[in-house]
Amino acid sequence: MVSCKLCKVTSGSRSTIGREKTTFHRCPQKPELKKLWTDFLYLHLGNSVSVNNFFLCSFHFEEKCFDRTSAQKVVLRPHSVPTISYTYEERITNVVTFRGNETHHTEVCDAPSVEPQQNIEDELSNKVFEITKKLENLTTKTCANILLKQQINNLKTLVLQQQCTIKTLKRRTSKQQRKICNLKDVVSSLRKKINYYENNSVDVNKFQENTELLSRIEWCTRFHNVR
Numbered sequence: 001m002v003s004c005k006l007c008k009v010t011s012g013s014r015s016t017i018g019r020e021k022t023t024f025h026r027c028p029q030k031p032e033l034k035k036l037w038t039d040f041l042y043l044h045l046g047n048s049v050s051v052n053n054f055f056l057c058s059f060h061f062e063e064k065c066f067d068r069t070s071a072q073k074v075v076l077r078p079h080s081v082p083t084i085s086y087t088y089e090e091r092i093t094n095v096v097t098f099r100g101n102e103t104h105h106t107e108v109c110d111a112p113s114v115e116p117q118q119n120i121e122d123e124l125s126n127k128v129f130e131i132t133k134k135l136e137n138l139t140t141k142t143c144a145n146i147l148l149k150q151q152i153n154n155l156k157t158l159v160l161q162q163q164c165t166i167k168t169l170k171r172r173t174s175k176q177q178r179k180i181c182n183l184k185d186v187v188s189s190l191r192k193k194i195n196y197y198e199n200n201s202v203d204v205n206k207f208q209e210n211t212e213l214l215s216r217i218e219w220c221t222r223f224h225n226v227r
Contacts (some may be wrong), residue, residue, distance in 0.1 A: 004057035005041060006051075006085070023074045025056045027051070036081045044085050060084045159183055190214045 002024050003010040011024055038051040040060075058066070058074070065080035090144050190213060 002055045004059070005051075005054040006044060006082075007057060007059060008058075010059055017132065024055045025058070025061075026078050027054050027056070033081070035078060040082045040085075056082050077197060078102075187217050190217065 001011050004024065009022065028034055037056070041049055041051055041054070060082040061076065062083060065076055067075050067077050123220060194211065194214065
């Protein structure tokens, strides 16, 4: 006795869909086709289900998958793949089961629509797309922040260089001011000497020498002020 891996119906309970008898079909051995069958099971039962040498009943295949030319046996056509996802609960509401002499009639309902599954896949695709866009935006913002930090660091380096230059100029200015003060003192001393020479009728030659020296000192003072 075999049972369907998905909807759990067994060959011992003779079930029919309309006038057609339920048949059971072993998982194919070709790797490509076997993968399609196992992916179908994983989709509806989860990845933890065992998929070794399993059977699926005819409920899970479309009519075009069957070869009914033989009066003794119904077989699947080559490359047939299950596409209808009846579960055990859905199965028992769509069949008439015969057990001995007792007949149990159950309510017949339409096959479940595949639209909800398609809608779920569309929603998942949309969510993946949205997450991808958010990641791209975050990456763009991260790159912009890195560039901004680099620019800030460059500006900080430039400011430090300018501050060092300003300190150097201040030291030079201080030295020049000290020199100017010294020269002013020399000029003041010479003026006093000149006044002394003028008042005491000192030799004219010495007076001229002192006057020329004073002129030179005044010129040097103006030159340092300009610098």
